[in-house]
């Protein structure tokens with residue numbers, strides 16, 4: 001068995017495509033693409049970018065199999081900063097992978113690279129290793145087969161995952177009633193998604209008039225109004241989203257009829273989780289809540 005669930009490969013940027021004012025698709029090629037795989041539409045990967053201060057001094061990862069220990073031992077000043085992204089499309093036969101970036105201005109190593117990227121740029125990616133025989137890792141989308149209601153909530157950083165999830169539900173001719181709430185910076189950020197009679201997509205736009213996640217929080221209250229008789233005093237973990245990554249994934253309950261997958265700005269996700277569990281009485285085990293980024297913070 002290979003040592004690590006993820007392995008590092010080199011990527012070269014071959015194409016950029018604007019999907020909306022905020023979303024840009026970056027297509028990369030790699031001669032090592034057959035060494036990685038993807039398991040689910042929300043498959044997360046680590047991308048490694050040039051150092052912000054001295055991009056030319058960046059020391060790329062050489063030990064690609066047993067990379068994590070080696071990476072941690074590299075000097076912080078020169079190792080490539082690592083950020084989490086989602087595989088949007090993987091085409092091993094074409095040696096190609098697509099990653100969709102939310103363009104939010106040059107605020108960190110990932111967004112700075114994306115804002116000024118040029119065809120031919122090289123970065124690195126850690127993705128699921130094809131030689132790994134252990135448990136499949138790096139995704140949270142596990143809808144129970146008998147689900148009757150599915151709730152998907154995302155902001156622009158989780159749109160790549162949700163777009164893939166909708167494609168999968170469409171292909172599977174989903175029988176559950178699916179509500180999808182997507183909050184984007186602008187109305188024009190609406191992208192085309194496959195249509196299906198059971199999938200109801202609600203696009204929400206901040207238009208510089210609300211904080212990230214506020215529109216999601218407002219809309220979920222319309223969709224699931226608080227009900228006195230369903231209110232629950234369930235105790236919820238109250239984490240400090242400025243210091244910890246918010247990641248509460250439900251248990252896999254085969255008999256579960258309601259399933260939620262929620263990924264957006266951490267504080268917003270915390271509030272939504274609290275609302276659904278305490279005001280609507282939804283079992284917290286049915287809620288998969290992921291903080292994809294935190295306003296004003298670098299959470300690594």
Ligand SMILES: Cc1cc2nc3c(=O)[nH]c(=O)nc-3n(C[C@H](O)[C@H](O)[C@H](O)COP(=O)(O)OP(=O)(O)OC[C@H]3O[C@@H](n4cnc5c(N)ncnc54)[C@H](O)[C@@H]3O)c2cc1C
Nearest residue numbers: 084085086101102104107108109110111157294295296297
């Ligand atoms: C599992 C997972 C999957 C993800 N998939 C994707 C994906 O496919 N596409 C994608 O675009 N993002 C994705 N993200 C989010 C992405 O990892 C973060 O936005 C990341 O912080 C960007 O790194 P950075 O170097 O630009 O900024 P950082 O160095 O991390 O942060 C610098 C500053 O930028 C701010 N910032 C970070 N993200 C945003 C944002 N979206 N809007 C406004 N300010 C921001 C931070 O609050 C901080 O103040 C994913 C995150 C997770 C956890």
